[in-house]
Amino acid sequence: MREFLLNVYRQLQGHDLWTLTNVTSVLGAVAAVIALVPAYWEYQQRRWQRKLEQDFGADFYQPSEIERATRYYVRPDCSSVDPAQEVELRHVIATKEDIFDAVDRYVIHDSVRRHILVLADSGMGKSSFVLNYYARNQRLPRRKRQRLAVIPLGHPDALAEIAKIDNQRSTVLFLDAFDEDTKAIQDYRSRLAELMQACSRFKCVLITCRTQFFLRDDEIPRQTGIVRVEPRKPGESGIYEFWKLYIMPLNDEQVEKFLRRRYPIWHWQKRKQARVAVGKIPLLSVRPMLLAYIPDLLESGEHHSRFAVQLYDHMVNCWLEREQRWVDKKELEPFTEGLAVDLYVNRARRGAERVSREELGDLLSAHPIPIDEWKITGRSLLNRDGLGHFKFAHRSIMEHLFVRRFFSSDERCRNIEWTDLMKQFCLERAYLYYQSERPRPLSLAGADLTNTEGISLPPLYHLRAKPLMVESLSIGLEAARREAKQAQPPVHIFALQQRNDAQLVTDHATGLTWQQAGSPESLKFDEALGYVNELNAIQYCGYSDWRLPTADELVITMGGAGSSDAPFDQARLTLWTSDKTTRGQGIYYLYAQLRVQTADSTAYVRAVRSISGVPAGASASSSRFGQPKVLVARA
Numbered sequence: 001m002r003e004f005l006l007n008v009y010r011q012l013q014g015h016d017l018w019t020l021t022n023v024t025s026v027l028g029a030v031a032a033v034i035a036l037v038p039a040y041w042e043y044q045q046r047r048w049q050r051k052l053e054q055d056f057g058a059d060f061y062q063p064s065e066i067e068r069a070t071r072y073y074v075r076p077d078c079s080s081v082d083p084a085q086e087v088e089l090r091h092v093i094a095t096k097e098d099i100f101d102a103v104d105r106y107v108i109h110d111s112v113r114r115h116i117l118v119l120a121d122s123g124m125g126k127s128s129f130v131l132n133y134y135a136r137n138q139r140l141p142r143r144k145r146q147r148l149a150v151i152p153l154g155h156p157d158a159l160a161e162i163a164k165i166d167n168q169r170s171t172v173l174f175l176d177a178f179d180e181d182t183k184a185i186q187d188y189r190s191r192l193a194e195l196m197q198a199c200s201r202f203k204c205v206l207i208t209c210r211t212q213f214f215l216r217d218d219e220i221p222r223q224t225g226i227v228r229v230e231p232r233k234p235g236e237s238g239i240y241e242f243w244k245l246y247i248m249p250l251n252d253e254q255v256e257k258f259l260r261r262r263y264p265i266w267h268w269q270k271r272k273q274a275r276v277a278v279g280k281i282p283l284l285s286v287r288p289m290l291l292a293y294i295p296d297l298l299e300s301g302e303h304h305s306r307f308a309v310q311l312y313d314h315m316v317n318c319w320l321e322r323e324q325r326w327v328d329k330k331e332l333e334p335f336t337e338g339l340a341v342d343l344y345v346n347r348a349r350r351g352a353e354r355v356s357r358e359e360l361g362d363l364l365s366a367h368p369i370p371i372d373e374w375k376i377t378g379r380s381l382l383n384r385d386g387l388g389h390f391k392f393a394h395r396s397i398m399e400h401l402f403v404r405r406f407f408s409s410d411e412r413c414r415n416i417e418w419t420d421l422m423k424q425f426c427l428e429r430a431y432l433y434y435q436s437e438r439p440r441p442l443s444l445a446g447a448d449l450t451n452t453e454g455i456s457l458p459p460l461y462h463l464r465a466k467p468l469m470v471e472s473l474s475i476g477l478e479a480a481r482r483e484a485k486q487a488q489p490p491v492h493i494f495a496l497q498q499r500n501d502a503q504l505v506t507d508h509a510t511g512l513t514w515q516q517a518g519s520p521e522s523l524k525f526d527e528a529l530g531y532v533n534e535l536n537a538i539q540y541c542g543y544s545d546w547r548l549p550t551a552d553e554l555v556i557t558m559g560g561a562g563s564s565d566a567p568f569d570q571a572r573l574t575l576w577t578s579d580k581t582t583r584g585q586g587i588y589y590l591y592a593q594l595r596v597q598t599a600d601s602t603a604y605v606r607a608v609r610s611i612s613g614v615p616a617g618a619s620a621s622s623s624r625f626g627q628p629k630v631l632v633a634r635a
Helices: 002-012 017-056 063-070 083-089 099-109 125-138 157-165 182-184 189-197 252-262 266-278 292-300 308-325 328-344 357-366 373-379 396-408 420-435 477-486 525-537 551-558
Strands: 077-079 114-121 147-152 171-175 204-209 223-227 241-245 382-383 390-392 493-497 503-506 512-515 575-581 586-592 593-598 608-610
Touching: 063 125, 077 099, 099 114, 099 125, 099 204, 099 241, 114 125, 125 147, 125 171, 125 204, 147 157, 157 189, 182 189, 189 223, 252 266, 252 292, 266 292, 292 308, 308 328, 308 396, 308 420, 328 357, 328 390, 328 396, 390 396, 396 420, 420 551, 512 551, 525 575, 551 575, 575 593
Parallel strands: 114 204, 114 241, 147 171, 171 204
Antiparallel strands: 077 241, 223 241, 382 390, 493 503, 503 512, 512 608, 575 586, 586 593
8 A cells, every 4th residue: 555655646746736636536535445444344244243143142152152253254174084084094185165065065955964963173163163154044035045043062951942943844953062962971872862853853953073072983973863754765774874074174275364354454464473373383274263362372472382282371371361450360260270170070960061150159159269259250261151051161271271270280180081182281281391391200190191192292302213233232230220310301291092902002202102011922033023013914903003112212111211100011021122233133121221132032022103293213313301322332
């Protein structure tokens, strides 16, 4: 705009007053139109927000939820293939489609595919899709509009609300957040059958749910249990089936579209800053919910967050600072964290992850620091529904506060089942703890870190994975212990994993996954290599990249670096390494020292593999922890 005005000024030099007057009038009209654009944009946004508030009602969705979900919404793509599995699909490329177009096809044009599962990870915009699809439908001409109804399954009386809907045969029903239904958490098969029975008369039923709510892909429901009564083609099932749609991560073009909507051209400087922030935090492009918090990051000047837990920390801390005027942070923070634990631990008893006003008052009375009730109900991260119950504005905030409380040593958080997002927050917080120059190991006793191998963290340090050939080995027991004490760092983030009937141990600090036990019997070195080859041939626990560990990996992981409490089977004492001497002798590990075995000697095998993000065969590299010392004499 500045360049445009300068060009106009240069062209006008030397022209008469009449010309200047006319040009000035034109420029004034243009400026007036430009000034009206943002006002019109705001008017349209507010208009549809009010429409949604009237249609949905305060019982289900609060105005603040509707505004945040719809104001700058960008329609994502969807696929029939889980995007989280794309790495394992090798060269298979999933076909993507605009999610609104896909749902339109099922809802309007397909009488067979009456039951749809919309799946996505936390923060991927499942509820936002429901709200915005409904809003788009309401904007259509009446003759093209569908009759839609939306019920959030986190509501304790969802079945009663479904029964209230009239004219069900011509109504499309959206059931939002199956993973927040407390009865589904206890027994999702029985709950789904109950819901399908209640919804059997509807024209079409769409259910949204977290993908990882189901432990494995084969647990995702396929059949609805509803019998088809219309004529069927040969080979078609007599039971209606679920059709799956996965919400895809936002791509670069969609992220840019969001930034353009959030920061129009008259805010071009903030748009530029937002682009830089997005470039430094790739996770935001995966989770649209986090992308919506870019403005808070820009205002704080903190654009360097690497993990989701940092962004959530920033969000919560910003909220605490904003409310400092009304309630002291030292009062509000511990109560809110404790409330998150209480809501999660007692969700089955209450029937939902929400609390009545009466119970909230009782919790406030029992809190060591007195807090006025209005400060919690009016100035906290809680939302109130039409029945007077309170819950967190987003479930992920409750999960984040739960993990913060775990690190404050709240015993209620220990030895219970956690959600996948809680596990991710815990691992990321432990990772950041070790990066902050803390001197002693962190205890994660009681944390539920099962099935976390898919959570990829950059390794805190690399251990040599490539086998070595050494000239000689002469290490006494005292020397071995001395070297082991010097090995750095004595840092591990162990997590047990259950795969089929086998136990694995993942160390998120090194990026390695181990057999928890190992070979059932002691083997010769050549037999040990054959055992590993057999593991790969049968794809043991679903993987085909098992190998013998190096001496570095065994010494640092199995106890040489002070990790004697590692969750490994202690019955197998002698373990083969992949290293050998130039004389063809194998090297094995025993009690923090390395020894040479003859060709006929035997030892056990504890196979290892590199998890995602850690390339197999990576050599040891320097880090802020220093170079881990090894007990093998280099050639």
